[in-house]
Amino acid sequence: MRFYIIGDQSRFQYLKMLIGDVAYNELVNVTTINKIEDVHVACDQDGSNGVVISSEIPLNTEVIIQGTVLQDVEYEGYDKILIFDEFPYRTKDTVEDVRKISDHPHTREYEIILIEGEQKGLKSDVSTIEDAMNEAKKLYTQEGHSVQISSLSKIKELLFQTLDDSYDIYALLRKKLDYVLQYIHEDFNLEYDLAYEDFFDDIYMEKVMSGGIKRGGDIRKIFVGEISKRIVDRGHSKIQMFIEGIYKYFMREINMWDLERDLKEFFVEIQGDFANFIYTNVEELCFQRSEQKYEVFYNQHRKNIVHMKDCTRQFFKDELKQKIVERMENRIEKLKELLGN
Known part of the structure; x- marks a missing residue:
């Protein structure tokens, strides 16, 4: 199964969680942040072919993190596309990405993930973020999109919830x-x-x-x-x-x-x-x-x-x-x- 993750900078934070600090620092640093191509992550492929190894990925599964280099996306090549949307939610670029993906005839399945902040702060600040997140979910739902709320630490459980031992690969x-x-x-x-x-x-x-x-x-x-x-x-x-x-x-x-x-x-x-x-x-x-x-x-x-x-x-x-x-x-x-x- 192939997942394609696009959206805000939180996708790179998730990439770091998947491959670890050392591998991440080799891929992403201050000098290359503006020219990163799509990063392919899997657990069972030879790294020499451009795939980064991660024990966090289930067998027969590949996660592709969208890079910063603009590329044509072959929507039909992915079983599911995830759009990470973090605060401030529903920016112009994110809304446009959602529109393109939802309207594309070859998109199989897609879902918007509203990234829930895990940082501590003033109650007023946290409340503002939660209100914005709930409003974003409401609007996305009204527009007919599938949307969930999750923190980055729980993305793995959310992403691979259907890929447990009982999952019918056939x-x-x-x-x-x-x-x-x-x-x-x-x-x-x-x-x-x-x-x-x-x-x-x-x-x-x-x-x-x-x-x-x-x-x-x-x-x-x-x-x-x-x-x-x-x-x-x-x-x-x-x-x-x-x-x-x-x-x-x-x-x-x-x-x-x-x-x-x-x-x-x-x-x-x-x-x-x-x-x-x-x-x-x-x-x-x-x-x-x-x-x-x-x-x-x-x-x-x-x-x-x-x-x-x-x-x-x-x-x-x-x-x-x-x-x-x-x-x-x-x-x-x-x-x-x-x-x-």
């Missing part, structure tokens, strides 16, 4: 699988179409097509071969980058298998599917270099050549889109079967 995983499946059904088509426009332009298709024609021979076979090579050409192919990028993007939250092997097998399937699609929908087309010039051949067979390019676009724009969705759905269903009811 229920959490099933919930995450359902969320990813919903995310695919709601957003995949748009994400795919936007990425597709960046990778499959007319210049790219023309380059592949003209290169194959100029070599001569069975143009359809040569073209299928050229595209098939690009499907598995790591690091140099727009097609390979496109498929791998969007597949990993949607599967990253539930990656519990060998994703690289999965993609390798998928690329082979795509090669075969693409070849079958072109051979089924495009007539055989041969160019004998010794008998005529390329320009003459191209003009004579322009209709068939354009049709081949259109079929290729159709495969990657529509057919492949559906194949990726089906593969992701299949992976999710298999994981659900393994988890049981």
